[in-house]
Amino acid sequence: MAERRILALDLPRFAVDRAIRREPALADAPLALWTAEGPRRLITATNEHAGIAPGTPLADAQAIVPGLITRPADPAGDAATLRALATWCGGFTPLVASAPPDGLVLDITGCAHLWGGERPMLAEIARRVRGLGVAVRAAIAGTAAGALVLARGADGAIVTADRQAAAVAALPVATLRLDPDLAELAERFGLRRIGDLAAQARGPLARRLRPATLTLLDEVLGRSRRPITPIRPAPPAEATLDCAEPILTAEAIGAGIARLTARLCDDLIGRGEGVRRLALTCLRTDGTVQRIGIGTGLASRDAAHLARLLAPRIERIDPGFGIERMVLAAEVEPLDGRQAGLPGSAAAAATRREALARLLDRLRGRLGARAVVRLDPVPNHWPEQAVQPADPLAPPRPAPSAGQARPVRLARPPRRIDGVSLLPDGPPVRLGTMRVRRAEGPERILPPWWQFGLREAPRDYWRVETENGQRLWVFARRRDGTPEWFIHGWFG
Template sequence: MRRWVSLWFPYWPAEHWRRPSDGGPPDRNRPLALIACQRIGQAQGGLRVVAVDALAAAEGIVPGLPIADARALLPSLQVRESDPRADAGALERLARWCGRYTPIVAKDGPDGLLLDITGCAHLFGGEAALLAGLTQRLQGFRLTVRAALADTPASAWAWSHAGPGGVLPEESSRTALAPLPVTGLRLPDALTSELMRMGLRRIGDLLDLPRAPLAARFGEALTRRLDLLLGQEAEPVSPLHPAAPFRRHLACAEPIATRADIDRGLEHLLELLLGDLDRAGQGLRRCAFTVFIVDGGVQRIEIGTARPSRDRRHLLRLFAEKLERIDPGFGIEAMLLEAPLTEVLPPAQAALHGVQQEAEETALAQLVDRLQQRLGRQAVVRLEPVESHIPERAVTVMPVFAPPGPQGSSGWMAEQPRPVRLLPSPEPIEVTAMLPDEPPLTFRWRKVLHRVALTEGPERIAPEWWQDRAGTRLRDYYWVEDREGRRYWLFREGAYGGDRAPRWYMHGLF
């Protein structure tokens, strides 16, 4: 049976600013309120309180109060402008921190999180210990939190929002939730008010009623919420990040802050992860190392390989180039190593005559990995020929070790020399020629005049008749060398006597 944790932060918009990782207000011991320009009913728009922290709520400051009235009630009140985008971003950062407990974490409204802890509780001493430790850590971040653990997301939400919170034993939701008010069903306000007006004030008042009359009287929204509550219908949950198929977690007995300790932790996790991959016949293609800081911060680095790998030494070398980015701050309390992308890598015995070739291929793959690590994955690629005579459409970019296309290496026009550097797009130039159809004598490119010493050509290139594109005309290409010995690839687009006058372009450099 799956088990879910619901976390509710009733004062989240104001209280998350007190977290060290979010940079709290100057005085964290004074009440805080968030304000925004808001109209309520027929009243004129003005600055009103939209959220408060627990300290302000205890002093009688409530959302909807004009800021002038709030200051009159509590002169020491701190005020900050509301920023819903920052609130959502901070909640997402907290969700990433909760990844130290489970790989499946989802946002649950603007002030809550949902955690699927199925199969994770034993790592933290059981469900009660996990929930108590999680609650204690969140309270240490100066957050007011209500946490509940139950069989379904809906029952966990009801137990945290309308109940006392805590752990509900398996298959006890129906009995435990019956005394709770109907607000625990998470229904629209209008429907909740109608139920209470009819005398149906508790969840238990609805559980034993026939579903058909309920649906006819109040709509299917009510019966669906009851089914979700009891687990009779699955509730879709969208985690912030998909769970990696292979992952290893390490909790530190004491916070660590030195590079040597981080290296030892990474080596230990990598050894365990590679063992899992070996047993599954998989090779690592992408790997993520995440550290959880004591103050609630989360830092993450990633590496990738061009081919599936289980080479421990090579992977540690790739990580070593990025570990300098990790700032342990007040100390690292947990580490997580994940392999979100793997490929089949079965054990293989190479023939004696193929050992040298296999070693060369492995060395090339490791070189590509290091280059991509430093320059970026998009900076180290392979060009693949495409069936097109138009130069800028004749190649495409592919990963280095991607399987060759249908043309393969035979698709290159080896008999026709092409420039080493092809410009991203042809650039207009000014050309002077003895006769209109003859090669250029001089040309001006990027405001510099070049005098031609040698010329070869033309090579005529026409667009493909089966995919002719509007605006593409015949091109006559010339290999040109100026008097300084620099060689260029020019072309004349169009022919004299046509609808438009020909134009000259620079397309490449030899």
């Protein structure tokens, strides 16, 4: 089994860098972010022009640094931006996790050769993050905790698993980011470096600095490993396209989609799988992400069909200052090869089913998934409630038995019409201005007995034919003995 390789990104001024990205004019001014803790307002982060330690009261900071610009901290916004940056890093590896409040870890096992090795990959990722206006320190190690500690204390370090313990031993305890009371206690005991902690007896160390510190120490030294929890599970199938130059036009995006779908489907043919859902992620040069997706009625690995489904959604992509990477991820299911058959054979029927599925996919792409459905019968007293939407490709449900033949077209809601009958419970002889030539019925439908408080009256349904040839489905609803007539459907 290959040794796990983790690349960690430490963003030491992330909150301040985010504030400067929102207000670029603050880049050259003394800036401090503050948060309220009870009645006090304390500094939480500053840029290099302020020269104030975090934890300083806001009033003191303003007295120390004339002209200090202050902004309230935004932890929720910082967390959302960190997650967005983690999504952006998904263009380098599908396994990316956030390490709040200002770190990211990327599992690059098996990915580094795509960038010419670990060092070129680390340099490229760091360069691109800095290009977003975010300060970054980076390192690579065998565990996530070890890589984060190295990034904080030895920017650019790359160590193998057998050298990880020695590499982190010389780093300050502060790089572990222990709770303030534990860090103060370690300092009081003279434990200033990670190697000093590692040299202590585990029992006394656990009692003084808590067992969680030992667990963290083991992960940092590489003695134990905790798997990262990616922000998004790795897709079963994926294709990536790096753009030589940032692309800006819909035509260029369409060409990229065509290349990605062809590459993805070639891979799926060898795996015996087909696409059920596709998600296209476009990584922009400004660090933001654009995403579109489609679904298919049946598993497919027809590259032209998949590209055609994505094409109408290209207009939803805002390329901004340019897209530098496109990632096409697929949810798949088994799809065996099929030989063409003679007319009437099972293979020919399957081919017709696939053609229907492609047509439905295109219609859903243009009209929306909810606009392309089939109506399946369901048992219900009222005819207007006796159908429900269903997937057109799903096996049909058997229709419940009914009394009289019922029309396919129904009025929603039933249309009130003036009617005349010769007998109290007899058929109509006139409906509006139309004379009734013949009538069949009645079929009485009662309201559901289990629905207490329902005020709907029974309905007596008739199939009638008028003098002008219309064949209607009408019913009479009697309240206080007086019939009210309604047209509910049309035959033919």
